[in-house]
Amino acid sequence: MNGSTAKSPLVAIITERDSSNICRPVYMAEKQYEQWKFIKQNHNGNYYLTNLIRALYDLAACPGGRTHAAIQQKIFGPFIMHYSLAQADRIELIALKVDQSLVSVEGQSPGLYKSEWIREEGNWITQDGLKGKMDLSHQWKGAHTAAIPGKFDGKRDAGRIIGDHITKAYRAAFSASEVQSQGNHFSLFWMNNDFKDRAHVESIVSFIQQAKLKNTSVRWLVHGEAAGVFVEAVTYLSTQPQAGVLKDTASNLVKQSVFFSNPRGKDCREKQLEALCEKVGLNYVGTKINDFDILFNxxxxxxxxxxxxxxxxxxxxxxxxxxxxxxxxxxxxxxxxxxxxxxxxxxxxxxxxxxxxxxxxxxxxxxxxxxxxxxxxxxxxxxxxx
The missing domain is CATH 1.20.1440 (de novo design (two linked rop proteins))
Structure with a gap:
């Protein structure tokens, strides 16, 4: 292969068959293929794997015809991807590494966390360890609880305050005293106040699909600016059913419920939120409007x-x-x-x-x-x- 940087046989991992937006297929060394094939098939519900696949699709969207002799680099979060544009008709993935120095300071990396009730603290405490998937087996009153907070100084503040939102939003299902017990937790998807990153939309899509695949009940609490991101994710599901196992557009998410708290963002009026949930089969619980938020709601x-x-x-x-x-x-x-x-x-x-x-x-x-x-x-x- 003239111009190729490869020293071993190459295999395509992303091709035109995967998406209509593909401009150049992505190839990699044969010895890397099985690992990437696993990631491609199992990324749903996993924040990091979803970001890795998204990076490949971003590369594949690079217009054809343009070549560079030098090795190229793409950085996203703690990941660094090295690739070649030496050939006009393809992209060759060379290596992927993790650089811990690129992780957000003070443990604020976006991703999935666990907020746990700590009796000694008398509060919800968000743990530092990132999680790959929601622990759907952990449930309160027949459903796993998951929250997506809007703007906060940090994930610990978010977990502590959002825990209060959850108990008030779902007071018909349980009381605060019933769920505030040692070891109880809810999943918290922290976006680190970046509400424009497309990766977050795709992650939420993956979490919803994960629960759908497991046929598990989930209670969502979506707060503030996160409402706009959640709307994007659910809209994507309703318009792109081929994105996963969601083949129907009605009653396919009936086991998942959502409550919107102080929502902000495009298409986040109460009637719009309710209509969107009805369209995709999500159980709409309600919306709490902050009457003082006159600039953003x-x-x-x-x-x-x-x-x-x-x-x-x-x-x-x-x-x-x-x-x-x-x-x-x-x-x-x-x-x-x-x-x-x-x-x-x-x-x-x-x-x-x-x-x-x-x-x-x-x-x-x-x-x-x-x-x-x-x-x-x-x-x-x-x-x-x-």
């Missing part, structure tokens, strides 16, 4: 607007913009979603404006609780169960 923003308009009518004002600066608020919201640096100024300015203008009892609650509005937008207010 559409339902909370609607409630805020309704109250503001009502208050404006009581005062006999010509429009809501003259009363609470709603135009400024709406513009500021759009700016925040676009990453504008004026976000803090806008929120603080709007808050002061509302405080100065508010005189109506129907809107007074929002004025009195503006610190919570600001905290939800810029601080840690959205972490709590309000």
């Amino acid at each position: 559409g339902d909370a923003r609607d409630k805020f607007t309704d109250k503001a308009i009502s208050a404006g009518g009581v005062m006999g004002l010509s429009g809501v913009t003259g009363y609470v600066g709603y135009t400024a608020l709406s513009t500021g919201y759009d700016a925040i979603m676009a990453g504008s640096s004026i976000a803090t100024t806008m929120v603080m300015g709007t808050s002061a404006y509302v405080l100065a203008k508010d005189k109506a009892t129907t809107f007074g609650g929002y004025a009195r609780n503006l610190p919570k509005v600001v905290s939800s937008a810029l601080g840690k207010g959205n972490q709590q169960w309000h």
Whole structure:
């Protein structure tokens, strides 16, 4: 093979038959093939194996025709992949190694963890060891419990606070005292506040499929920004049933339930979440809206607007913009979603404006609780169960 870096026979691990997005097949040395074949067949539900397969598919999506004589390198998490683009019609995988220096600091690597109730601490404690799969055999009241938290300072804070969300969200199934016993745990998928990584979407897909394969009941608690990622994963399942064993689009996930707590993200209004769950057969338990999260949650923003308009009518004002600066608020919201640096100024300015203008009892609650509005937008207010 002219230009090939291989010194032994090559075998294809990713080809055009695997996906319509493949531009160049991925080859590897024959002696590596059996290991990668195992990974390819068994990655569902395993965070690390899913990332390895995703890396191969990313390589295979590299447009054909472009060649490089030098050995190429791809880094993802603690993994370093070396490969060759010496030939225009293929990619040759040379080696894969693990570099522990690339692991996130302070044990915050994204992945699957176990949050366990520790009697001496009187709290849920997230262990440092990453898990390959959920321990579906560990169940409370007939189902395994799994949580996907949004933004927190770290996975320990997330586990401690999300444990409270779980007991409140599923209070109809169990009480806090029933599950707060030594050794009880829930699975926690920690994204380390990176909610745009496609690998997280694929990992959630794998976890859902893992439970489906085992025919196991799972109670999901999806919080904050993680709701948007979860929506992407479930949408993928509904539009790409060939991604796994999920062949039906109705009633195929009936043994899995989900509750959304303080959701944020695209398509995360309460009615949208409920409709999506119904579409794929997920048992929709409910949604808890943080009414103070008016910048990042559409339902909370609607409630805020309704109250503001009502208050404006009581005062006999010509429009809501003259009363609470709603135009400024709406513009500021759009700016925040676009990453504008004026976000803090806008929120603080709007808050002061509302405080100065508010005189109506129907809107007074929002004025009195503006610190919570600001905290939800810029601080840690959205972490709590309000």
